[in-house]
Amino acid sequence: MSSQVIENTAIDNINAAGLKAVLNIFKKWECSNEQIQKILSVSRAALHNYKHNPEKAKLTADQLERISYILNIHATLRTVFSNPENQYGFMKMPNNNPYFNGKTPLALIATGKFGILYEVFKRIDTMRGGAW
Template sequence: MKILGVESRSTLHSWKSKAKARQQIKLGRDTLERISYVLGIYKAINILLPIAERADRWMHAPNDAPIFGGKSALDRLTSGNVSDLFIVRQYLDAERG
């Protein structure tokens, strides 16, 4: 929920029920931006670490890179700030080259 910037569980449940019913879901610009970053992060991490278990470990493991400050990528992503999604995406894109 924090990654998507969702404040309440009812919003998330509403999205899920509409998706199941194949109804249109109206998302705000902030949410769409967050989804874009998440998809970019997913793509980059799967290119860098194509074995799912390694990618999962990397997301959860403490990281010595300066942008993580010893915390995991997931810690940074769940801060609630859209800028943190951008920074992690930018980091992974730079690692890809």
């Protein structure tokens, strides 16, 4: 087996692990399939396939970046909150801080717009430093 094949297999395994983790996070956030489709920028058929065979998913660079932001949002929430109700419930809580304007973080990222996902991540990430 060539080193390129081994490297690609390792990358595919990492991608599948990230996808599985994100799908589990979405389940705990109580996301609908439609929300997941928009957040990850995938079709209904692709989402169905990803859920049943994440190791066979062929993810684009954009989708991998979206997965990365979701994993980082989750990591931040786990750092900031010690209780699972806030770790997993925060994304569904109306937020009156600037930018959110009473909307939930999940509602914003479920628009599917990459820039909004980035902004929500950036604002949640500031919670690590106590900026809220």
